[in-house]
Amino acid sequence: MVQASENLQVQPGLMRCPRVTYRMAAPKTALAEPGTLAVFGFGAGSPDSDDPRWLGVALECFDAPAPLELWQVDGEVSCGRHGDVRWSAGGGWLFAAIELNESAVGDTQSATHQAYTQLRQFMSTRDERCVLRIWNYISDINHGDGDAERYKQFCDGRAAGLGDFFAAGFPAATAIGHHHHQPLLQIYLLASVDEGLAIENPRQVSAWRYPRQYGRTSPGFARAMLMPARDALAISGTAAVVGHASAHEGDLEAQLNETLTNLEALLATADMPAGFDTHSPLKAYVRHPVDAPRVRDVLQQRLPGVPVLLVHGDVCRRELLVEIDGWRFA
Template sequence: MIQGCENPQIDPLPRRAPRVSYRFADVAGTLNEPGTLALFGFAAGAPASADPRYLQVALESFDTPAPLELWQVDGPVSCGRDGALRWASGGGWLFAAIELDEREHGGPDATAQRAYEQLHRFVAARDARHVLRVWNYLGAINQGDGDAERYKHFCDGRAAGMGDFFAEGFPAATAIGHHGDPHRLQIYLLACDQSGTRVENPRQVSAWRYPRQYGRTPPSFARAMVLPARDALAISGTAAVVGHASAHHDDLSAQLDETLTNLEVLLASADMAVGFDTHSPLKAYVRHPSDAPQVSDFLQRRLPGVPILLLHGDICRSELLVEVDGWRYA
């Protein structure tokens, strides 16, 4: 049974983007702040909470202690659970998350299919049915060769579960391998009662047009999404990919340079000013813990003052060492 209040009336004015920030704070106190739509903890030692708006993300932070990630919206927020799915809504925005155990659903493809079917069914019944951003975290993402790789199975299952979920176009998205329970699939999303504007990178082939060498089913995401009021850009996982090929195999410095170039091109494609600032929180996913200091030094030098959360995660291609996603506010 779905718990919570009735859906709010749709406001014709463009929805102000959720305010995303990192902070060192108490979980319970932050959840009690007005407009808290979602709150995320990182690392196995992150505080626990039964509140549906709180999600303990299956990624370890290289920062000790790790900050919380907070999403806040204008207006009151209601929340609840629907089976394995948790949700919160307010101000025209919707947060929804689901965690499933692959052992209970038949492997990575069947589990991804079930997760996306449940998300689709839930979101389709809400006013905030325009999915703008999705995060996918799965264990052992690069395990297996060729079409047997777990990430490719995930892509197959995601596509099977989508149906017409993204009939209007794919959302911005991230898919990263976590180092927790290898059977755990974790997906969460941000949706709105108004649509956004998809952004592609002219230096890259659109992900859904990748050639067969990347699997039976190409990844299904836009490179970025301009939110309805054009006051923020939600940036997908971005790495050293040029055209459709990975660049600079096993060269961390060159991959970081290429990734930053792709980020700047995305800003230009979205008609946003060059560069990131202190209000533009980013995440950097790093494959090898030994690379974390170099990644941190590079980002601090090239993006001074930008809030960056450094996380231990495997990129969906085994030759890629780092990936960056996040937010850019206008």
């Protein structure tokens, strides 16, 4: 675990973290702005674009119309495609994404193995090969029992596809289930020419050390990642987990409070300012749509003014009702 005694002050001379914002705009307008590295739309009503920097995420937003998510960097951006991988790069940063239809590949494990193999092979061609943050969106993540559960199959396929790519340490990550009518596997990442600093939560067992009850292959991710310049913290999907066990089964508000406690523990461990502000965008993934108004109310009370995108998503453990990830900028 990273100790707070390490030098976590903003590091001069390193590239500033991409700016991450939510904005009401047309994709064409956002993509035309200087320095746009990636743009994300959410849900079935999201417009489409053939620009490699665009990704329509298979998660429905509880707010309509849904804003776009923009990543913007300092520098000229180039983009293209490499097999099934779409990518863009600029200012020492790289966005890469892959989307596969499981029905065309075979099953969850096979699709994940293929997707991560392609991503690994693509990353080997790039200078920006320090992967700092990954998002994984999986159809029906909790279907199946025991080792046949789709999330556990995903973990098996991811490990097989990556090989030893993360032998030096895992990036921050999120894995959430979506309800799209097609069994899509969507994976996207942020990478840099410079290394970040992985952060663990002292309240939780590191994910790669989970006991066997959570599957043949432990989840491979860090709880958060400090960006190379130490100017931002990318926070992994965070829920009501203490040690390695889920807490407060069936109690939405208690799970939310525990989740927020975990978020504060991450900020403290990373020597980041306590709390979140208007420049710290978060996502809240809510399992049951009926719970969305209460989640919104609690977050508005506890995190006033913080931009929170509220989406319909299933947490990787069936008993967990809500998960939060996002950014804290210094």
